[in-house]
Amino acid sequence: MKEFEDLSPDEEELIAAIRNYNKSYPNGKRELMRYINQLLDGLIRQD
Numbered sequence: 001m002k003e004f005e006d007l008s009p010d011e012e013e014l015i016a017a018i019r020n021y022n023k024s025y026p027n028g029k030r031e032l033m034r035y036i037n038q039l040l041d042g043l044i045r046q047d
Contacts, residue, residue, distance in 0.1 A: 014039040 007015075017039060021032040 010039060010043055014043065 014036065017032060017036045021029070021036060024032065
């Protein structure tokens with residue numbers, strides 16, 4: 001991604017998954033949303 005060169009691979013994957021969700025809606029909605037939530041949970045620090 002040109003505009004965000006400092007993104008981690010996980011952050012890039014999250015953005016790609018969100019874009020795929022928006023493109024494929026409503027097909028695969030539940031599976032993609034679960035995957036997006038897993039990625040997000042992995043990126044959020046929980047102290």
